[in-house]
Amino acid sequence: MEKKGKRAVKEELYGIIETRNIEYVQYGVSLRFPTWYGSTAYFQQTTRHLGLRDSDGRRSAGDGIDEKPKSSRNVPESSDFWLETLCVCEYCFKYTDDPNELKKHSSQCRFRSKSPGRIQYRTPEISIRKVSGSRHPLFCQCLCLFTKLFLDNKSMYFKVDHYDFYIVYSNQTHKPMAFFSKDLTSFQKHNLACILTLPPYQRKGLGTLLMDFSYKLSIHDDIMSGPEQPLSPFGLAGYLKYWSTSICLQFLEGSLQGKSRVSLEDISKATGMRLGDILLTLRNLNCLSEKNEISLQELRLWMKHHRQHTHAFIDDDYLILDD
Missing domain, CATH: 1.10.10 (Arc Repressor Mutant, subunit A)
Structure with missing residues (x-):
């Protein structure tokens, strides 16, 4: 009974599905890797076509690279996946199911040369930028959608206006590598809501860097703080270290x-x-x-x-x- 109850609760969370429904991500023009988790939030719920609606049924601002309804045409009929390959811009996280559209967009993406947000930390190699969800809603929505493919319990995608996103960028390539979000309305004044190092940039210490940065913010604001609770077993292990x-x-x-x-x-x-x-x-x-x-x-x-x-x-x- 307990197991069924947990599953029922999970199914009520928008976007969460028990199995992977997108097989691969084409990340930019050169990187391709499998997803870790499924997400229904990329799709129209009745047709399973790529192209989404927000939790109130309205079309989201982040509805793909070319702003047209998608057909999810690159999945074989015999496959259990809803989409074989999701093509995602590695600068702005807009998406499509057409590799040619991705290639065209990537060459002219406005964040290719100028990243969003304000620099809060800058070394010769990397920068951490503060990106406001209220000022850059489309970018932050697309980032949250992408994150769900690699975090099991991610369930916030569209209502980003009361979140700040702190994103690690490479100074050389201007590409985002890792981020954490912070809920500005948190009654407990948590310093971190969600954290992810993007798959191509893992095992470089970026998660630890962002944890430490979140506490620098707490000290700067003269408060005792920490991440939202409860932590997952993996998250707790990382934080204990x-x-x-x-x-x-x-x-x-x-x-x-x-x-x-x-x-x-x-x-x-x-x-x-x-x-x-x-x-x-x-x-x-x-x-x-x-x-x-x-x-x-x-x-x-x-x-x-x-x-x-x-x-x-x-x-x-x-x-x-x-x-």
Whole structure:
């Protein structure tokens, strides 16, 4: 009974489907890779043709590269997939089922040379741009649609006006590589709603970089914060690694170095982390004594084996945050 209940709830979430219904993504003109999850949000619900409606039944602004209804013509009749290949622009995330349309669009996409949003962080190699959902709704809608193909529980696509998107760009190619979204109306003041490193750019530390950047925003705003809860098992594992590294750095090299007594509030002020997340991390590190005193020896031991993760942290010298 419980399993059926969970499935029923899942089916009520717009766009979510139990199986993959798009087989491949043609990402730009040169990259092609399989999807991880399905999404009905790209399709008209009654015909399964590419071309979508929002949750109120209205045509979305992000209805494809050429703004024409799609036929989903590139899927064999015997296939279980609704579409064999979704062609997506790697600059603006507009989409089509026609490779020729994608090629034509990619050569003249307006974001090819000038990316949206304002730069908040810039190193010689990458930039993080703040893109407002209210100012760039089409771009953000298309990004959210694309994200659903690689995140199982993504269910927000169209109502992006109260979200900011922080996107990592390559300074050399102007291509987006990873992003997180932030809900501006969050009562709990979460610093992150959704995070994804795009498939071609994974295993480069970009997820850790964005986690660290989200806490730089929290510290800048003088609040204790963290990601929306509950985290998936994969998300929790990623955050525990980040939280552990962040806390260890503060004790061994940062503002908490050399202090004889440190409270949870001290750690929170240094890291921007919520007290509950700090306590969870310290217990996970096995560095709390029976008297709840922190063992620096355990922190040093953990850091010895995880030092490589620190290369992905934000360099404060390159921050350009809004006042």
